Amino acid sequence: MKTLVTYISRSGNTRTVAEAAYSGLEGSKDLRPIEEVEDVEGYDLVLLGFPVVGEGAPGKARRFIKKAGRKRIALLVTHGMPAEMDAFADVIPNCQAAAGAAELVGTYHCQGAMVSWMPKVLRLHPYGYVRRWARMNGSSHGAGHPDGADLEGARAFAAEMEAKIVAGERS
Numbered sequence: 001m002k003t004l005v006t007y008i009s010r011s012g013n014t015r016t017v018a019e020a021a022y023s024g025l026e027g028s029k030d031l032r033p034i035e036e037v038e039d040v041e042g043y044d045l046v047l048l049g050f051p052v053v054g055e056g057a058p059g060k061a062r063r064f065i066k067k068a069g070r071k072r073i074a075l076l077v078t079h080g081m082p083a084e085m086d087a088f089a090d091v092i093p094n095c096q097a098a099a100g101a102a103e104l105v106g107t108y109h110c111q112g113a114m115v116s117w118m119p120k121v122l123r124l125h126p127y128g129y130v131r132r133w134a135r136m137n138g139s140s141h142g143a144g145h146p147d148g149a150d151l152e153g154a155r156a157f158a159a160e161m162e163a164k165i166v167a168g169e170r171s
């Protein structure tokens with residue numbers, strides 16, 4: 001059983017979550033930024049981390065998944081918007097839709113603090129609900145996340161995904 005944990009991360013949140021997920025794996029494993037992954041041959045499971053951009057998966061993640069073909073993939077998603085907001089409802093389904101031909105075995109998501117200029121830019125967004133979100137206070141933009149509980153969740157999620165694949169191989 002060999003697992004690749006790879007990630008896209010601009011400001012470090014998803015990298016931190018990916019590192020926590022990596023630490024939760026017991027079998028053979030690699031941890032690499034997406035730019036350093038040439039192919040996914042030889043991995044039984046890929047944990048792919050990315051930040052939500054424009055309410056879905058960034059293009060780099062979509063291209064990676066497409067290239068990976070029919071691989072078993074689990075997603076590690078970080079996002080600025082609190083999961084409780086109505087506008088968040090479509091975000092994870094949008095990310096999961098990017099899985100394409102891959103076998104999506106699970107999705108973990110948590111908030112990740114937005115870079116400070118982002119809410120200022122979003123105040124000019126064409127959609128009213130985005131402007132309203134931008135005007136909310138810091139905790140609505142993920143301040144303090146990923147926190148200890150988010151990272152513990154990522155560790156447990158990775159262990160669960162690994163166990164799921166191992167159990168499937170035994171049966």
Ligand SMILES: Cc1cc2nc3c(=O)[nH]c(=O)nc-3n(C[C@H](O)[C@H](O)[C@H](O)COP(=O)(O)O)c2cc1C
Pocket residue numbers: 008009010011012013014015050051052053054055056078079080081082111112113114115118142
């Ligand atoms: C250009 C850009 C677009 C973003 N779009 C969204 C979005 O649509 N929804 C959301 O919840 N967060 C959005 N965010 C916030 C990030 O997804 C979040 O802060 C994430 O944790 C950043 O991860 P990173 O530090 O690994 O880059 C956006 C951030 C940037 C910079």
